[in-house]
Amino acid sequence: MNLLLPQYWQCNIAFTKEEFIKSSTKNNIKFTLYRLYIFYVEVDYDDQDNK
Numbered sequence: 001m002n003l004l005l006p007q008y009w010q011c012n013i014a015f016t017k018e019e020f021i022k023s024s025t026k027n028n029i030k031f032t033l034y035r036l037y038i039f040y041v042e043v044d045y046d047d048q049d050n051k
Contacts (some may be wrong), residue, residue, distance in 0.1 A: 014034065014036060018035065019034060028047050030042055030044070
């Protein structure tokens with residue numbers, strides 16, 4: 001889902017206003033769950049491809 005904000009602002013808000021909940025790794029993909037105000041945000045990161 002893409003919010004109406006540009007991606008830079010989405011990332012900026014997500015990484016400055018979030019509350020870390022939990023993270024896990026499966027098949028070199030790191031899943032991190034944050035709470036952002038009344039929403040939950042999942043960030044997926046591929047350690048192998050650095051993306």
